[in-house]
Amino acid sequence: MAKSQVSMTVNGKPADGLVEPRTLLIHFLREQLNLTGPHIGCDTSHCGACTVDLDGKSVKSCTMFAVQANGADIRTIEGMAAADGTLHVLQEAFREMHGLQCGFCTPGMIVRAYRLLEENKNPSEEEIRFGISGNLCRCTGYQNIVKAIQYAAAKINGVPFEEAAE
Amino acid sequence: MNVQTPTAAERAEKLQGMGCKRKRVEDIRFVQGKGRYVDDMKLPGMLYGDFTRSPHGHARIKKIDTTKAAAVPGVVAVLTAETLKTVNLAWMPTLAGDVQMVLADGKVLFQNQEVAFVIAEDRYAAADAAELVEVEYEALPVNVDPLKAMAPNAPVIREDIKDKTEGAHGKRKHYNHVFAWQAGDKESADAAFEKADVTINELIVYPRVHPCPLETCQCVASFDKITGELTLWGTFQAPHVIRTVGSLISKIPEHKIHVIAPDIGGGFGNKVGAYSGYICAIVASIVTGRPVKWVEDRIENLSTTAFARDFHMKTEIAATRDGKVTGLRVYTIADHGAFDACANASKWPAGLFSIITGSYDFPTAHVLVDGVYTNKAPGGVAYRCSFRVTEAAYCIERAMDIMAQKLDMDPAEFRMKNLIRREQFPYTSALGWEYDSGDYHTALTKAMETVGYRKLREEQQAKQAAFRRGETRELMGIGVAFFTEIVGAGPSRNCDILGIAMFDSAEIRIHPTGTGICRLGTKSQGQGHETTYAQIIATELGLPADNITVEEGNTDTAPYGLGTYGSRSTPVSGAATAMACRKIKAKAQMIAAYMLEVHDDDLEWDVDRFRVKGTPERFKTMTDLAWAAYNKVPPGMEPGLEAVNYYDPPNFTYPFGAYICVVDVDVDTGVTKIRRFYALDDCGTRINPMIIEGQVHGGLTEAFGIAMGQEIHYDDSGNVTTASFLDYFLPTAVETPKWETDWTTTPSPHHPIGAKGVGESPNVGGVPCFANAVNDAFKFLGVTHISMPHDHWRTWVVADKLGLHAGEAAALGA
Numbered sequence: 001m002a003k004s005q006v007s008m009t010v011n012g013k014p015a016d017g018l019v020e021p022r023t024l025l026i027h028f029l030r031e032q033l034n035l036t037g038p039h040i041g042c043d044t045s046h047c048g049a050c051t052v053d054l055d056g057k058s059v060k061s062c063t064m065f066a067v068q069a070n071g072a073d074i075r076t077i078e079g080m081a082a083a084d085g086t087l088h089v090l091q092e093a094f095r096e097m098h099g100l101q102c103g104f105c106t107p108g109m110i111v112r113a114y115r116l117l118e119e120n121k122n123p124s125e126e127e128i129r130f131g132i133s134g135n136l137c138r139c140t141g142y143q144n145i146v147k148a149i150q151y152a153a154a155k156i157n158g159v160p161f162e163e164a165a166e
Numbered sequence: 167m168n169v170q171t172p173t174a175a176e177r178a179e180k181l182q183g184m185g186c187k188r189k190r191v192e193d194i195r196f197v198q199g200k201g202r203y204v205d206d207m208k209l210p211g212m213l214y215g216d217f218t219r220s221p222h223g224h225a226r227i228k229k230i231d232t233t234k235a236a237a238v239p240g241v242v243a244v245l246t247a248e249t250l251k252t253v254n255l256a257w258m259p260t261l262a263g264d265v266q267m268v269l270a271d272g273k274v275l276f277q278n279q280e281v282a283f284v285i286a287e288d289r290y291a292a293a294d295a296a297e298l299v300e301v302e303y304e305a306l307p308v309n310v311d312p313l314k315a316m317a318p319n320a321p322v323i324r325e326d327i328k329d330k331t332e333g334a335h336g337k338r339k340h341y342n343h344v345f346a347w348q349a350g351d352k353e354s355a356d357a358a359f360e361k362a363d364v365t366i367n368e369l370i371v372y373p374r375v376h377p378c379p380l381e382t383c384q385c386v387a388s389f390d391k392i393t394g395e396l397t398l399w400g401t402f403q404a405p406h407v408i409r410t411v412g413s414l415i416s417k418i419p420e421h422k423i424h425v426i427a428p429d430i431g432g433g434f435g436n437k438v439g440a441y442s443g444y445i446c447a448i449v450a451s452i453v454t455g456r457p458v459k460w461v462e463d464r465i466e467n468l469s470t471t472a473f474a475r476d477f478h479m480k481t482e483i484a485a486t487r488d489g490k491v492t493g494l495r496v497y498t499i500a501d502h503g504a505f506d507a508c509a510n511a512s513k514w515p516a517g518l519f520s521i522i523t524g525s526y527d528f529p530t531a532h533v534l535v536d537g538v539y540t541n542k543a544p545g546g547v548a549y550r551c552s553f554r555v556t557e558a559a560y561c562i563e564r565a566m567d568i569m570a571q572k573l574d575m576d577p578a579e580f581r582m583k584n585l586i587r588r589e590q591f592p593y594t595s596a597l598g599w600e601y602d603s604g605d606y607h608t609a610l611t612k613a614m615e616t617v618g619y620r621k622l623r624e625e626q627q628a629k630q631a632a633f634r635r636g637e638t639r640e641l642m643g644i645g646v647a648f649f650t651e652i653v654g655a656g657p658s659r660n661c662d663i664l665g666i667a668m669f670d671s672a673e674i675r676i677h678p679t680g681t682g683i684c685r686l687g688t689k690s691q692g693q694g695h696e697t698t699y700a701q702i703i704a705t706e707l708g709l710p711a712d713n714i715t716v717e718e719g720n721t722d723t724a725p726y727g728l729g730t731y732g733s734r735s736t737p738v739s740g741a742a743t744a745m746a747c748r749k750i751k752a753k754a755q756m757i758a759a760y761m762l763e764v765h766d767d768d769l770e771w772d773v774d775r776f777r778v779k780g781t782p783e784r785f786k787t788m789t790d791l792a793w794a795a796y797n798k799v800p801p802g803m804e805p806g807l808e809a810v811n812y813y814d815p816p817n818f819t820y821p822f823g824a825y826i827c828v829v830d831v832d833v834d835t836g837v838t839k840i841r842r843f844y845a846l847d848d849c850g851t852r853i854n855p856m857i858i859e860g861q862v863h864g865g866l867t868e869a870f871g872i873a874m875g876q877e878i879h880y881d882d883s884g885n886v887t888t889a890s891f892l893d894y895f896l897p898t899a900v901e902t903p904k905w906e907t908d909w910t911t912t913p914s915p916h917h918p919i920g921a922k923g924v925g926e927s928p929n930v931g932g933v934p935c936f937a938n939a940v941n942d943a944f945k946f947l948g949v950t951h952i953s954m955p956h957d958h959w960r961t962w963v964v965a966d967k968l969g970l971h972a973g974e975a976a977a978l979g980a
Contacts (some may be wrong), residue, residue, distance in 0.1 A: 001616070016828075020288070020290065023290075027289075028592075030206075031208070032456070034208075035199075036199070036203075036205075036206035037198070037199020037200070038199070039205075039380075039381065039431070040205065040461075041380045041381065041382075041431075042464040042890070043463050043464050043465070044464065044890050044891055044892060046890075046891035046892065046896075047380060047464075047891060047896075049380055076199065077197075077198065077199030078198070078199050080198070081198060085673060087197065087198070089199065091197040094192065094197050095189055095193040095194070095197055096806075097857050098189075098190065098857070098859075098860045100190075100193060100196055100197065100379070101432075101692035101693070101694065101860060101861075102379070102381070102429075102430065102431045102432040102691055102692025103192065103193075103195075103196030103197075103201045103204065103429065103431070103692070104201070104379075104380045104381045104431030104432060104692075105380050106196050106197060106199075107199040110197065127512065128897075128899070129899040129900050130275075130900055131900075132898075132899050132906065133898040133899050133900045134898075135382065135899075136891070136896050136898060137380070137899075138378065138379055138432050138434070138864070138867075138868070138896070139380075139432055139692045139864045140382045140860060140863055140864050140868035141863030141864045141865075141866055141902055141905060142859060142863075142867070142898075142899040142902050143863050143902075143904060143905055144863065145899070146899065156961050
C-alpha cells in the first residue's frame with residue numbers, strides 16, 4: 001500500500017515517518033517512534049489506555065489515523081516528566097495516592113488528567129470522575145485515582161492537600 | 167549509658183516492613199510509561215499472527231481455502247488444523263483433563279473459534295489476510311442453554327468423545343455431559359429436609375461473565391533452530407505451568423523452554439490458561455524460524471479466552487421455625503462451553519465449590535454439580551476468586567436472604583444466629599473443610615454498628631410506607647453479605663495441576679553488602695508483589711525493604727511455582743518467603759555467635775540485629791552478618807547467605823468479611839444508585855494496608871460491574887452479543903461508588919506470618935452484597951429473587967412486572 005510522509009512534534013521533538021494511510025496513530029507512536037507508554041486496551045475507543053494529548057486535547061490515538069496527526073503537537077506519558085527526570089506532579093501524585101496497580105491504564109489516565117487540570121484548575125470530585133470517564137481502569141476502582149488528581153491539583157494550586165472525608 | 171540510638175522503633179520504621187503503607191516500587195516505571203508489557207516487545211525479524219475465526223456457533227467445515235490469504239503481500243504462512251496435524255498439535259490437552267482444538271478440526275463449536283492462523287510481516291497484513299481465508303461451512307443446530315444440554319435430542323457438541331462413557335472425572339451421563347461431582351452426605355441432608363420446619367428452594371443463576379483485564383492475552387514465541395530452544399514471552403499468571411504444559415504438548419525438552427512473563431496489565435484469572443494463540447505462535451515460530459507475536463484484540467478476548475461462572479444452582483435451605491439452619495442442598499448445572507478448559511486444581515472439576523456452606527454452622531449439606539458442554543467458548547476460570555468460590559458465596563448469601571425473608575427475620579439477625587462461633591474454630595464444615603480461624607460475630611457487629619444498621623432499617627421502613635402512600639417513587643435496599651473464602655491452594659494432598667502439587671516457592675540471596683534479591687514462583691499482575699514481598703523480608707531479616715529486589719516471571723531464574731491466582735501468593739509464596747528468611751536468619755545467628763564469641767542461645771533478635779542477651783551494646787546487624795557470610799564464617803560452615811523454600815501449606819486459609827450496601831432504586835427508570843458501601847475484611851496479618859485497601863477498592867468495583875451489569879450473552883443462534891466494551895459493562899469512574907473499607911485481624915494459625923490473602927475477597931463478598939441490596943429494595947413487595955445482572959433495564963422490568971408502572975409495559979413491549 002502506498003505510504004505517506006507524516007511529520008509532527010512529539011514530546012517537544014520533531015518526529016517523521018512513512019505510514020500507510022490506514023495506520024493508526026497509536027501504532028505509529030508505539031511501533032515507529034517506540035513510544036510504548038500509550039497502550040491498546042480495546043480497539044473501539046472505549047478504554048482510553050491509548051490517550052495522548054494532541055494540540056491541547058485528549059485524544060484516543062487508536063481512533064485516529066497517523067496521517068490525521070500530520071503537523072500536530074503531541075504529548076505522551078513519556079513527555080510528562082521534566083528533562084532532568086523530575087516526575088510531573090501527576091506522576092508523583094499517582095504513586096503517593098496509590099492511584100495505579102497493573103499500570104496499564106496509567107499512561108492514558110495521567111495524560112488525560114493533565115488535560116483535565118489544564119482545563120479546570122480546581123475540579124470537584126464529580127468533575128474529576130466525569131473528566132476521566134473515558135478512561136477505564138480495572139484495578140483501582142478509581143477512588144485513589146480521583147484522590148491522586150485532587151492531590152496534584154492542590155499541589156499545582158499551592159494549597160495543602162486535604163483528603164476528602166471518607 | 168545503655169540507651170540505644172536509634173531506638174528499636176525508629177530502626178523498625180526505617181525497614182518499611184510488614185504493616186506499613188510502603189509506596190509501591192513498581193510505580194516508578196509505570197507512571198512514566200516504562201512498564202514492559204508483552205506488546206512492547208520488538209525482536210529483529212518479528213512476525214505477527216492473527217486468527218480467522220468462526221462466524222458460526224456450530225458448523226461443519228466443508229473446505230478451507232487459504233490461497234487468497236497466502237497471496238497477500240507480506241504474508242509468510244497460513245496455519246490450519248491440517249498443518250498442525252503434521253506436528254501433532256491440532257488438539258491440546260486442557261488443565262481440566264479434556265482436550266481442545268487449537269484450530270478448528272472438522273467443525274467449529276462456538277462463535278469466534280480459531281479456524282486459521284495467518285503469519286505476516288506486520289499486523290495489518292496479517293489482519294487483511296485473515297479476512298481472506300475462505301471457509302465453507304455447513305451450519306449445525308446450536309445449543310447455548312446448559313439446562314437443555316442433556317436433553318435426549320440435544321445437538322452433539324463433541325463428536326470426538328460422544329461415545330466415551332468415562333470422562334476425566336468419572337462416568338458421563340450423556341454425550342454432552344462433562345462430569346458429575348459431589349460432596350457431603352446426601353442421606354443426612356435429605357433427612358434434614360424431611361424434618362425441617364421451613365425450607366426454601368430457588369434457582370440461583372450466576373451468569374457467564376469475563377475477567378476482562380485491560381491488557382488482553384498476548385505472547386511472543388521465538389524458536390532457535392540451531393539450539394532447539396524456545397523462548398516464550400507472554401501474559402502468564404503461571405509461567406512455570408506454561409513451561410511444563412508447553413513441553414508436554416510440544417515435546418520440546420523442558421530445559422530448552424524459557425518462559426518469561428514481563429509486566430502484566432491485569433489478569434483476574436484470564437491469564438491462567440493455555441490458549442490457541444500461544445500454541446499457534448510457537449508453531450509459527452518453529453515453521454518460519456522467526457519470532458512471532460500474537461496479540462488478542464478485545465473482541466477476541468471477551469469471546470474466546472476464559473469466561474467465568476455460568477453456574478445454575480438449584481438451592482435449598484432447611485431451617486427451624488426460630489431460624490437455625492439445619493441443612494443445605496445445592497444441585498448445579500455448570501456450563502463449560504465447548505471444551506472443558508476450566509482452570510481448577512485437577513482433582514476438583516467444580517473447584518472449591520463445596521465452601522458453599524459459607525460462614526454458617528450447617529449440620530449437614532450435600533452438593534452435586536453436573537458439568538455440560540454447549541456451543542459457547544471454553545474456560546471457566548476463577549475471575550478474581552479462588553476456584554468457584556464466588557459462585558458458592560453468591561449462592562449461599564442470596565439463599566440466606568431468601569430464607570430470612572421466609573422466616574420474616576432481619577437478614578443480619580438471621581446471619582448472626584447461624585454464623586460459626588469464635589470458639590468453634592478450627593471448624594470442620596459439613597462439606598469437609600477445616601476453617602483455620604475466624605471471629606465472625608465481632609466482624610458483623612462492627613459492620614452493623616459502623617453503618618448504623620438499625621437506623622438504616624428504620625429509614626427503609628419509613629420510605630416503604632411513603633412509597634405505599636404514593637409520596638415517593640424511590641425504594642431503598644440494604645444488602646448484607648458475610649462471606650468466607652477458601653484460598654491459598656493448596657495443600658498438595660488436596661491440590662495439583664496436571665499432577666504438579668500446588669506448592670509455591672521463594673529463593674532469597676543476600677549479597678555481601680546487605681542488599682538482596684528474592685525470586686518467586688508467583689507472578690504479579692498489578693498486586694504489587696515487588697513491594698510487599700520485600701516488606702516480609704524486611705521484617706523477617708531486618709534489612710530495609712528498599713534493599714531487596716523482588717523478581718518473578720522468568721522460569722530460568724525463579725524457583726518452580728504454580729503462579730498467582732486464587733489469592734495464593736501471600737498464603738503460599740508469602741509463607742515460602744518467611745520460611746526462606748528464617749533459614750537465612752538461623753545461619754546469620756551462628757555467624758553472629760561466632761563473631762561475638764558467645765553461644766547461639768546467648769543471642770536474641772532485635773529488629774535488625776542479633777544482640778547478646780543482657781548486653782545490648784554487643785550486637786551484629788544483619789548488614790554486618792551479610793558481609794561476614796562472605797569472609798568470616800565459622801570453621802566448617804559454607805560461605806554465602808541464601809536460602810530457598812518450597813512451601814506446601816498445611817491447610818488453605820479462610821479470609822472472611824462483612825459487607826453492607828445501601829442502594830436507592832428509582833422504580834420509574836430502574837436506575838440504581840449505590841448510596842453507601844462498607845466493606846470490612848479480615849485477611850489475617852496485614853502486610854501493606856495501602857495495597858490491601860487498593861485491592862479491596864478494585865475488587866469491589868469488579869463486583870459492582872458483575873452484579874450491576876456484566877454478562878457474556880449468547881443468542882439462540884450462538885452469536886455472542888456482548889463482545890466489546892460497547893455491550894460488556896465495565897464501570898467508569900462515574901458509575902463506580904465510593905468505597906468505605908475497614909478491617910479486623912484474625913491471623914491464620916498455620917501460616918508463618920498469619921496472613922490469609924485479600925485480593926479476591928471484595929469480589930467474592932461484593933457480588934452478593936450488591937445483589938442482596940437490590941433484592942432487599944423489592945422484598946417488601948413480595949419479590950424473593952431477582953437474577954443478576956441488576957442493570958437499569960432489568961430493574962425497570964422487575965418494577966414493571968410488579969405493576970408499579972401504569973401502562974408503560976405494553977407500550978414498550980416488555
